[in-house]
Amino acid sequence: MVFKYRLKGNHMIEESLHAIQQRMADAMASVGRVDTALLVAVTKNHPVSAVEEVARLGVTHVGENRVQEAKEKQLTYKGPALTWHLIGHLQVNKVRQAVPMFDLIHSVDSRKLLDEIEKVATKHDKVQDVLLQVNVAREASKTGMSVEEFPEIRDYAKTLPHVRVRGLMCMAPFFDDPEEARPIFRVANALYEDMKGYFEEGQIQYLSMGMTHDFEVALEEGANIVRVGTAIFGGRVYD
Numbered sequence: 001m002v003f004k005y006r007l008k009g010n011h012m013i014e015e016s017l018h019a020i021q022q023r024m025a026d027a028m029a030s031v032g033r034v035d036t037a038l039l040v041a042v043t044k045n046h047p048v049s050a051v052e053e054v055a056r057l058g059v060t061h062v063g064e065n066r067v068q069e070a071k072e073k074q075l076t077y078k079g080p081a082l083t084w085h086l087i088g089h090l091q092v093n094k095v096r097q098a099v100p101m102f103d104l105i106h107s108v109d110s111r112k113l114l115d116e117i118e119k120v121a122t123k124h125d126k127v128q129d130v131l132l133q134v135n136v137a138r139e140a141s142k143t144g145m146s147v148e149e150f151p152e153i154r155d156y157a158k159t160l161p162h163v164r165v166r167g168l169m170c171m172a173p174f175f176d177d178p179e180e181a182r183p184i185f186r187v188a189n190a191l192y193e194d195m196k197g198y199f200e201e202g203q204i205q206y207l208s209m210g211m212t213h214d215f216e217v218a219l220e221e222g223a224n225i226v227r228v229g230t231a232i233f234g235g236r237v238y239d
Contacts, residue, residue, distance in 0.1 A: 012234075013050070013053050013054065013057070013232060013233060014053075014057055016231060016232050016233075016234075017041075017054065017057055017059065017232050019231075020039065020215075020228055020231055020232060021039065023215075023216060024037055024039065024215070024216075024219060024226065026216075027215075027216040027217075027219040027220055028219050028220075030220060031219075031220045033219070035224065036224070037219055037223065037224045037225065037226060038061055038206075038224060038225045038226075039059060039061065039226060039228060040061045040062065040063040040085050040087070040208075040225060040226065040227045040228070041054045041059045041061065041062050041063065041228065041229065041232055041233075042062075042063040042064075042065075042087065042211075042227050042228060042229030042232075043062050043063065043064060043073070043229065043233070044063075044064060044065040044066070044069065044088070044229060045069075046229070046233050048072075048073045048076050048077050050233050051073055051077055051079070051082070052077065052078060052079045054232065055079040055080050055082060056079065060080060060081070060082050060083055061082070061083045061085060062082055062083075062084060062085065063084075063085040063086075063087040063106075063227050063229075064084065064085070064086060064087070064088070065086075065087060065088030065089075066088055067086070067090070067094045067097050067098050067101070068097075070084065070086070070101060070102070071097065071101060074101060083103045083104070084101060084102045084103050084104075085102065085103065085104050085105075085106060085227075086098055086101075086102040086104070086105045086106060086107065087106045087107065087169075087208075087227050088107060089107055089143045090105060090107050090108070090113060092112060092113055092116050095113070095116040095117055095119075095120050096120050099117060099120040099121050099124055099126065099128055100124055100126075103129060104129045104130070104131065104166065104206075105117070105128065105129070105130045105131070106130075106131045106133065106169040106208050106227075107131070107133045107143065107144075107169065108130040108131065108132055108133060108157075109132070109133045109134075109135075109143055109144045109145045109153075110145065110153065111153060111156055114130075114153070114156065114157055114160060114163055115160075117130065117160075117162075117163055118160040118161075118162050118163050121162035121163065122161075122162045126162065127161075127162050127163070127164050128162060128163055128164065129164050129166050130157075130163055130164070130165055130166065131165070131166060131167050131168055131169040131206060131208055132145065132150065132153065132154060132157065132165060132167075132168050132169070132195075133145065133168075133169040133170070133171075134146075134147060134150050134168060134169070134170055134188060134191060135147075135171075136170050136172075136184045136187045136188050136191075137171075137172060137173050137184050139171075139173055142171055142173075144169075144170075144171070147187070147191070150191060154195055154198060155198065158198065158199065164203065165195075165199060165203070165204070166203065166204065166205055166206050167192060167195075167204050167205055167206030167207055167208065168188060168191055168192045168195065168206075168207055168208070169208040169209065170184065170185065170188035170207075170208070170209040171209070171211075172184045172185060172209070172214055172218075174213060175213075175214070178213055178214035178216070178217045179217060181214045181217055181218070182217050182220075182221060185209055185210070185217060185218050185221035185222070185223065186221050188207065188209055188221075189207060189221050189222035189223075192204070192207040192222070193222075205224075206224060206225050207222055207223050207224050207225065208223065208225035208226075208227065209221075209223045209225075209226070210223045210226040210227070211226070211227050211228060211229075212228050212229060212230045212231040215227075215228055
């Protein structure tokens with residue numbers, strides 16, 4: 001399968017970005033939230049020019065799904081400093097490349113993966129920030145640890161000196177009606193709030209959930225990181 005970009009022009013990207021930011025603010029206001037939420041612009045399958053455009057518009061957090069694609073963009077990117085998020089599934093054999101490249105890895109879901117991150121981060125004299133990914137919806141097609149596995153993996157992660165857990169990541173199934181994702185996000189938020197008591201004060205700060213089709217519901221249920229790509233950049237045409 002070959003994809004062709006159907007990237008919006010810069011003017012349209014700017015309009016779309018402002019619309020997303022307003023929708024985020026409205027969703028948070030609707031439930032009385034006065035804190036802030038972070039928008040991660042997901043640039044998967046979009047050219048580095050898209051990254052440079054959102055950076056020009058003030059978005060400095062970008063998300064990539066694949067290590068190799070992110071590496072190619074980082075080598076050619078010209079613009080202000082960015083915070084790079086790995087939001088896609090991380091294979092153990094890609095950790096060696098991922099640790100030097102990413103500021104926050106959202107998709108940590110096993111002891112095996114934690115062990116490899118610890119090993120590689122030690123070599124780089126780095127403390128790697130991560131989120132624990134929990135498959136709240138129990139979707140067979142999605143990665144992430146089960147709710148039942150979560151306490152054991154959470155506690156194990158605390159023992160690793162070069163891994164710093166910063167919160168939790170959750171992906172809901174794609175529902176035609178985003179309201180159907182609300183119970184899943186609510187459970188994820190409960191896990192997130194509970195895990196704060198198991199780490200040093202202030203360490204657990206991020207609840208990453210919500211994408212283009214459901215980020216407003218996610219924000220209403222407590223998300224403080226949303227991962228939005230298509231609504232900013234447009235879709236992709238596949239051959």
